[in-house]
Amino acid sequence: MVCRDGTAAVPSVGVNRQKDPLIMIEARNLTKRYGDKTAVDDLTFTVRPGIVTGFLGPNGAGKSTTMRLILGLDAPTSGTVTVAGKPYREHARPLRTVGALLEARAIHTSRSAYNHLRALAATHGIARSRVDDVVEMVGLQDVARKRAGGFSLGMGQRLGIASALLADPETLLLDEPVNGLDPEGIRWIRDLLKSLAAEGRTVFVSSHLMSEMALTAEHVIVVGRGRLIADMPMAQLIAGASADTVVVVSPDAAALGRALAADGVVVTGLDATTLEVAGLTAAQVGDRARDLRFSIHGLAPKQASLEEAFMEMTRDEVEYHAETPTPGRAA
Amino acid sequence: MSTATSTETGTATGTATAERDRPGAGDAVRVEPVTQARVVVSEWVKLRSLRSTGFTLLAAVTAMVGIGWIICSATASRWSRMPPGRLAEFNPVDTSLAGFHLAQLAVGVLGVLLVTGEYATGMIRATFGAAPRRLPVLWAKTGLYAAVTFVLLLVAALAAFLGGQQFLGTHGTTLSADGAVRAVIGVAGYLTLIGMFAVALGFLIRSTAGGIATLFGLLLVAPGLGELLPSDWQPHILPYLPGNAGEAMFAVHPGAGSLSAGAGLAVLVTWVVVALAAAAVLLARRDA
Numbered sequence: 001m002v003c004r005d006g007t008a009a010v011p012s013v014g015v016n017r018q019k020d021p022l023i024m025i026e027a028r029n030l031t032k033r034y035g036d037k038t039a040v041d042d043l044t045f046t047v048r049p050g051i052v053t054g055f056l057g058p059n060g061a062g063k064s065t066t067m068r069l070i071l072g073l074d075a076p077t078s079g080t081v082t083v084a085g086k087p088y089r090e091h092a093r094p095l096r097t098v099g100a101l102l103e104a105r106a107i108h109t110s111r112s113a114y115n116h117l118r119a120l121a122a123t124h125g126i127a128r129s130r131v132d133d134v135v136e137m138v139g140l141q142d143v144a145r146k147r148a149g150g151f152s153l154g155m156g157q158r159l160g161i162a163s164a165l166l167a168d169p170e171t172l173l174l175d176e177p178v179n180g181l182d183p184e185g186i187r188w189i190r191d192l193l194k195s196l197a198a199e200g201r202t203v204f205v206s207s208h209l210m211s212e213m214a215l216t217a218e219h220v221i222v223v224g225r226g227r228l229i230a231d232m233p234m235a236q237l238i239a240g241a242s243a244d245t246v247v248v249v250s251p252d253a254a255a256l257g258r259a260l261a262a263d264g265v266v267v268t269g270l271d272a273t274t275l276e277v278a279g280l281t282a283a284q285v286g287d288r289a290r291d292l293r294f295s296i297h298g299l300a301p302k303q304a305s306l307e308e309a310f311m312e313m314t315r316d317e318v319e320y321h322a323e324t325p326t327p328g329r330a331a
Numbered sequence: 332m333s334t335a336t337s338t339e340t341g342t343a344t345g346t347a348t349a350e351r352d353r354p355g356a357g358d359a360v361r362v363e364p365v366t367q368a369r370v371v372v373s374e375w376v377k378l379r380s381l382r383s384t385g386f387t388l389l390a391a392v393t394a395m396v397g398i399g400w401i402i403c404s405a406t407a408s409r410w411s412r413m414p415p416g417r418l419a420e421f422n423p424v425d426t427s428l429a430g431f432h433l434a435q436l437a438v439g440v441l442g443v444l445l446v447t448g449e450y451a452t453g454m455i456r457a458t459f460g461a462a463p464r465r466l467p468v469l470w471a472k473t474g475l476y477a478a479v480t481f482v483l484l485l486v487a488a489l490a491a492f493l494g495g496q497q498f499l500g501t502h503g504t505t506l507s508a509d510g511a512v513r514a515v516i517g518v519a520g521y522l523t524l525i526g527m528f529a530v531a532l533g534f535l536i537r538s539t540a541g542g543i544a545t546l547f548g549l550l551l552v553a554p555g556l557g558e559l560l561p562s563d564w565q566p567h568i569l570p571y572l573p574g575n576a577g578e579a580m581f582a583v584h585p586g587a588g589s590l591s592a593g594a595g596l597a598v599l600v601t602w603v604v605v606a607l608a609a610a611a612v613l614l615a616r617r618d619a
Contacts, residue, residue, distance in 0.1 A: 072463045073456055074618035089463035092364035106457035108381070108448060115380035116457075122373035123461040125363030163457060168360035 024049050024171050024202035025070060029079035032065050032226075039065040041226035042079070047204045049170075052197045054217030054234065055206035058314050062226035063206040064102070067175050071100055083171060095124050099169030101160040101177055109149025113140055113159045116148060117166060124167055134162040153180025161189070171202040178212055190216050210310035214238065224314040245278045246285050249298030256294045260285065276302070370467040374475050383444065388479070391437035391522070392487040398430035399491030403498035410502060423504045424514045424583045427495025428488060431518050435550060435574075438480055438522050442529025443542035445472055450537045459619045469614055473530045473607060480526040485519035510583040513592065517581025524599050525550070528573065531606035534614055550574045570595075573602045 025047035032040040040062040047053045057063050068074040070081050072089040083091070083098055091097040107116055117131045135144045138158040143151070148159060157180050164172060172193070178186045193216055197203045207213050213220060213234070220237055222230040230237060250256045250273060257267040257275050265279035277285055282301045289296050363369065378384050403426055406413075413421070449455040462468050492515050496503035506512055529546055536542040550573065557569045569575055570590045579585045579595025590598060 068456075068618075071456075071460055073459055075616075091463075093362050094365065094463050095461055096362045100460055102453075102456055102460075106453045106455075106460070108377075108452045108454040110383065110448075110452075111377070111380050111454075115376060116454075119373045119376040119380070120457060120461050122376050123365050123369050125361070125369055127361065130360050167362045 025081070025083055025173075025204060027066070027070070027079070027081040030066065030069060030076055030081050031078045032062075032069055032074060033077045039226050040069065040076075043223065043226070043228055044079075045221050045228060045231050047171075047202055047221075048219070049202040050197060050200050051218040052193050052203045052205060052216050054213035054220040055204060055223070056210060056213055056220055056310065057206075057208065057223040057229075059208055060225075061208075061223045061314070063208075063223060064175055065226075066223070067100070067102060067173055067206065070173060071098065071102075093124055093167065095120070095126075095167035096169055098171045098173050099164035099167060100173040100175075101157070101164045102175050105156050105160065106163075107148045107156065107159060110147055112145050113148050113151070113162070114144040116159070117162060120163055121166055126167060130166065134165050137165065138162040154182060154185055157181055158185070161192075169201070172196055172204065174203075174205045176206055176208070178207070178209075186212070210307050222310075222313065229313060245276050245302045246280060246282045247298070247300045247302050248275045248277060248285055248289070248296065249273055250275070250289070250294055250296055252294055256289060256292075259292050259294070260288060273297070365462055365464075365467070367467045367470065370462050371471040371475060373461070374468070374471040378445070378475060378479070381448075383448075384441065387437050387441040387444075388483055391434045391441075391480075392483055394433035394437060395428075395430040395484060395487040395522075396491045396494065398433055399427045399495045400498055402429050403427050403495035403503075407499050407502060420584065421502075422584045423496060423499050423502060424492070424508060424511050426499070427492045427503075428514060428518050428581070430491055431488075431522060434484065434487070435522055435525050436547070438484070438526045439529040439546045439550065440543055442476055442526040443533040443536075443546060444539060445476060446530055446533025447537060447539040447542050451539060455619055465614050465619075466611055469530075469534060469607070469611055473527050476530055477523050477527050481519055481523040484522045485516065488515045488518045514581045514583055517592070517596075520596075521577040521581055521599070524577065524603050525573070528603045528606050531603065531610040534610035535606065571598050573599055576602070 027043050027045050030040055030043040031038070043062075043066060055063050055066070065074065066081075069076050070083065070088060072087060081087070088094055088098060107113075111119075114131065114135065117134065118128065121128070121131050135141055138161050140155065140158055140162065143155060148156070151159065157177060161174070161177065164174065174193070177189050177193075181189060193203050193205060197218075205213075205216065217234050220230065220232065220234050221228070222237075247270070248256065253269065253273045253275050257269060260275075260277060260280065261267050265277065268276045268278075270276055280288075282299055286296065286299055403423075406421070406426060449458055458468055459465055492506070492511070496505065504511065506515070529542070532542045532545055536545060553572050554569065554574060557565060557572065560568060566588055570579065570588060575586070575589060576595040576598035579589040580592050580599065582589075585595075589595065
């Protein structure tokens with residue numbers, strides 16, 4: 001496990017986890033079945049404070065279920081998950097321990113945003129002035145007295161974030177927070193998450209968008225069909241994921257393709273004159289073509305996008321393919 | 332981050348939470364432990380901040396008072412034309428409190444909605460996120476709704492009684508009449524217990540349609556169905572239905588074959604306690 005700069009004091013994961021108060025969320029062999037469907041399958045991971053940890057996976061991978069298990073909303077079939085050393089429900093001030101934004105809105109549609117926050121604040125004896133503060137922090141002051149049911153998706157997300165921040169929590173648990181936000185809102189969330197992490201809090205954010213996570217998260221946990229696929233620093237994931245290819249245009253593409261094909265080299269014909277070559281650099285392709293006297297009209301290295309790398313990584317784990325548009329209850 | 336565990340070390344002082352040493356915590360937020368009393372305050376904020384609460388309680392009070400008065404004035408104006416059978420059954424106390432038939436439906440619907448509205452909107456996840464032990468939420472909702480219902484409907488029952496006797500004129504009576512005070516307090520108590528039962532049903536069934544259907548089925552349909560049972564079964568079933576047991580506890584002249592007032596109260600309380608106990612067990616075990 002590579003430690004990021006700035007977190008050098010954090011002991012490597014796996015050593016004496018339970019006694020380390022710095023390690024804020026810890027799941028061990030966490031499993032959740034609904035009937036015969038396994039939503040979360042033997043997940044073991046640790047989320048540390050001081051950095052933003054991304055929780056990545058396609059829809060239906062078990063991200064939301066995992067978050068509900070962390071909050072104790074659902075009980076695990078087996079395994080455990082703790083926050084700051086004990087189950088969420090055993091904390092005296094749960095909202096101080098974890099501030100959560102769950103993907104599905106958790107707001108009574110007939111109540112105003114302000115009263116919603118006041119009701120939550122009352123459970124922890126939090127002053128009204130703090131409610132005003134978080135309303136202002138998320139920019140909802142103009143609509144806070146209106147029915148939450150009339151809110152746009154983006155406003156609902158902002159209200160959810162206000163609820164999460166209400167008790168100034170040590171851990172933030174945010175399920176798809178950028179959903180429905182405009183570009184300005186997305187940028188705001190990114191900056192907010194980074195500054196919360198910089199203050200030493202644990203920030204655990206789920207997303208199905210690799211590109212979004214790449215901009216926000218320092219560490220990433222990838223799941224597919226409820227199983228752990230990767231748990232590593234984001235930089236390492238990006239470096240390992242770059243399965244680069246070379247696009248070659250040649251009037252004699254088919255013959256060139258046959259000539260280039262070898263062990264460790266995969267050639268894909270894109271059309272009659274274009275090939276995509278994996279396993280060789282652009283220079284190697286150009287040199288071989290010259291040696292074999294092929295005419296080359298175009299040669300371009302192509303970097304795999306993060307999104308492609310992510311799709312590659314989780315391809316076998318995607319539960320809902322496009323041709324079966326089953327709405328996933330648990331993302 | 333030496334104070335990462337400060338949340339659980341502070342007891343009642345609340346100041347333990349102010350000692351975070353991370354940057355930006357100068358304006359530390361004061362956060363107290365979750366207690367039953369704080370959950371009650373939270374539920375009070377919730378109850379007051381939904382318009383449907385006011386409307387439905389107003390409907391219950393209006394039904395209790397209005398129907399009592401209408402029936403009393405109609406009875407007085409048609410006194411001379413009443414058939415002898417009706418006259419023999421007539422009781423001024425029960426007549427003035429007849430509005431409970433409708434009021435119980437309003438009270439029951441709101442009791443179910445207080446819970447199922449949260450499940451339908453997803454609010455329940457925020458509620459249990461803030462009070463993850465869950466049972467304090469059950470007790471707070473039930474207790475608070477019971478208190479509100481009892482106070483409001485006691486006033487309504489008294490108004491229905493006093494106004495109703497005015498409308499009945501010479502056929503009316505006073506609070507000093509036999510069973511009158513028990514009837515007024517008892518009808519408010521009955522409606523309160525129905526409200527508590529409805530809250531428990533809400534937690535048990537979690538859907539508005541299912542909760543209300545179950546409640547109405549027990550209050551309105553079950554007595555009618557019971558009439559179809561073999562007649563030697565009826566005395567073992569009919570008096571123990573929540574509506575009939577409740578009527579026994581407050582009515583001056585309850586229907587034939589009904590329980591005593593004390594037994595009626597005991598039976599209705601048993602319904603409520605069993606429903607609440609089942610709700611508590613399931614609440615602790617089920618996924619939210």
